[in-house]
Amino acid sequence: MNLLVVGAAGRTGGLVVDRALRDGHTVTALARDPGKAPSPRPGLTAVRADVLDPAGLTVPMKGQHAVVVALGVHGRGSTTVFSEGVRQVVAAARAAGTTRLVAMSSAGLSTGHLPFVQRQVTRLVAERVYGGIHTDLARMEAVVLDSGLDWTLVRAPMLRDGGPTSSYQVSVGGHVPTARAAVRADIADWIVRNLDEPATYRQHVEIAG
Template sequence: MKVLVVGATGGTGRHVVEQGVARGHEVTAFARDPRKVPDGVNAARGDALDYETVERAVAGQEAVICALGAPLTRTGTVRSEGTLNLVRAMEKAGARRLVVMSTIGMGESREMLTFRYKYVLVPLLLRGVFADTERQEEHVRQSDLDWTLVRAGALGRGERTGAYKHGVGVTTILRGKISRADAADFLLKQLQDDAYVRQAPYVSY
């Protein structure tokens, strides 16, 4: 499958690119600095906030995985505005499948946050990031695409194990964490599984 990875040089995006190539997908890594893209991987230079470069990169793709992110301490709109550009470009190009990395804490999954996250970290440190992610999810939901919003637990280091839980609805039987490698594994699996099309599953240990 021809897959465009947006946020390809970020912590999770790098794993998506590596695992996508290993699975036999024709991966194109969308990046502001193509020099950061691994050798042998197609690279498309661009900025998610620049619609024209997004449109060029989306042309000819069958699916897009969006793993946009920014440092937690930096406020901004890269997730929401970048994803809106993706949605517009995909609808214009006729590309249907969109898989977007989101986070546990959005929508009904807020009830899955621990007390520390819900009442301390989010209000004091993550308010801007969560607000931008909420707008990102809204742009995706309003689209006509075959989308999946993957609400991941707190991302960290670790190997790809495949030993994670996923589903829809609210649950408390989770550790609230997942390795970036396993998050990438789940993102890629959505390309060939329609169980969560137009849904927002959680994924976590």
């Protein structure tokens, strides 16, 4: 599969690149800072581009079978990077005929399965911890749902570094009740394993350790 990873310079995005290459996929790694892009390897093409620049996405998106969005920002202030970035990715994917989209989101948005009081507490905690990031991730999810693509929104709790555990919990269309944290390598593992899994299309997927 030809795979475009947006946010490849980040800790999670870089692991998606590594995991996809191990499975034999051909990967295009998009990063705004070329100095932080994944190191050159067979099967990997690193591209310097800003996700907020539509022109920068046109060429990297051509010929891709799927795109994974693993954006990140510094700080917790107000931002539109997630929603506007994904908006540009969706537009480029539609133009290129790329139908598969996987986007990283937050388990703090998985409140529909909770009782009212717990739902309110979860929302307040998420807003306190993630600030403006959480607000923009909600806007991003709305863009994804309206994209018309074969999307999957991967909702993860607090992310941690470390090796893959192979024991993480997954809920497709539901909620992991004990979700507290997730290992980035586990997130990358699940994403790559399910790039072409129709059962995950147009689903919210929650992953936790």
